[in-house]
Amino acid sequence: MLSDPDRYEYFPFLDRPRITWPGGARLAFWVAPNIEFYELHPPLGPGRVPWPRPFPDVLGYSYRDYGNRVGVWRMIDVMAKHGVRGSVSLNVALCDHFPDIIKACNEHGWEFFSHGVYNTRYLYGMSEAQQRRIIRDSIDTIRDKAGQEMSGWLSPALTNTDETIDLLAEAGIQYTLDLMHDDQPMPLKVRSGRLISVPYSLEVNDVPLLTMRNASPERYAEICKAQFDQLYEEGADNGMVMCMPVHPFLVGQPHRIRALDEILAYVTSHDGVWLATAREIAAWYYAHHYDTVARALAERRRAA
């Protein structure tokens, strides 16, 4: 085990090279719907027991299933109303199980990136060869069944290994969302090729806010708007990224859907916000900023 992920260098927040976004936007705002499949009777691997209750965990399973039967449709409607596209954190087996959901997302111009095969199959304990199988399955399934070239990655159920990030770069993946260390994209240290992190969030993520920090829908909306206000203000000096991860089984509930509606209405009422997908943010960053930031980091190394 390592005492540090050893994937990025310290790079103080102030006095960095200026990041700009298309059209002079101050903030790149993106929404990450996590569209997931949890299995009722998953196999047991090393490292994590999938459900808190003995199988079948009817409560936990049916809670998530609500997202795919009901919640996702409410979420798609509200996002379309505000012209906000999703970048879907996808358990890729969902392409096989529920092609109707994949089709609807594609019709709205949404992006798909991999969140593993199922949310009940973890990377813990996998060899590099085994992780390559998951990455390959993801790329192939998203190409063959969702019609997209996959650009990004969020480890299934946020299970990582020390090597995963190297394997993503090796497979030609453009960005990972597994690191929460920054509000801007960042170049990462990898064995071969190149890879960046794009900001994801566990702070304005509906799972921890609603189910661990016990936020009411009003409080949830308030927190997301506060996150936006601060990043929007700072974006006047240096372009920022705000990611809002959502789960259809949570925000797609009737007592909560208005919170999403209110947040998106608030965000889209501002000028200077780039409503992007994660793939677009990564592509822009590689084209305009990767080299500059990499140079700045190299200079810091030389000076040290």
Place this chain on the structure above:
Amino acid sequence: MPVADSYFDYPFRGQRLDHERYRHQTLFTRRPVQWPQQARIALWITVHCEFFPLDMANLPFRVLGAMERGYPDYWNYTLRDYGNRVGAWRVMRLLDRYGLRATAAFNSDVAARYPELVHAVTDRRWEVMASGVNMAKLHVGGMPPDEEKALVAESVSTLRRISGAPVRGWHSPAHSESDATLDLVAAEGVAYVADWINDDMPYPIATRSGTIHSMPLTHEWSDRTLLWQYHQSSADFTNQVVEAFRVLYGEAAQHGGRILSVALHPWIIGQPHRIRALDAALARITAHAGVWNATGAEILEAWQRQAAPP
């Protein structure tokens, strides 16, 4: 420990679910249903009368409301028992004032210990639903089938005997089932279960004793989840119940009748400082035209008369 090759087997990966109990079905493409009285919302109130034994073991998992202190935990035992002595009656008086009927979901131990409460329920033409034996006797995967069969039989037969009611609904303590629960309750003549929280409307479930139905009992905006698990304020409870109503009521205009489940645990909502949160929610909901109050069995019957066959 390395990961076995079998970890990469995906036996159900295809256009289907990973079990045979029900089919995947999107809510918004189903045939609309029409409730009696041209109503947009069927208002289904459930009052959960629970018994938490003083000597309960928190195995194989701890249920919300379980004992949490050293034995004998009078603090938690008596606060739960308060629900059956005081809280349930306070809830009943409030619902009477609105002329509302409910489905009472009983742990059968409550009926055996406090039959007056069951009689008060049947006197009001409320429905009696079976909810296991008590909050310590969980239905869980891996339990001996005979043991579970006896639990189901005890719950249903005790409640039928004391109430004289048919008992057509089942709700497992803590929404917990084994792989056999659905088969066992169907064999006892139960018509619907309210454990699976994956829908806002009924849907058919396959069992070894024929098709039964799942009814959309809320877990999300129940008093237990919002007030006990999430420690939210009474006003937050009112607002979320009313907001669920508002959204479902709105959808009903386009998609056909919807169900609003209001799930109440008298040991929580029946406290003096909380009961007005329920009052406030009911006042705002019943102020609308097009609200049909009914029991679970009545709602299912109306749904079955017109819903598409599975």
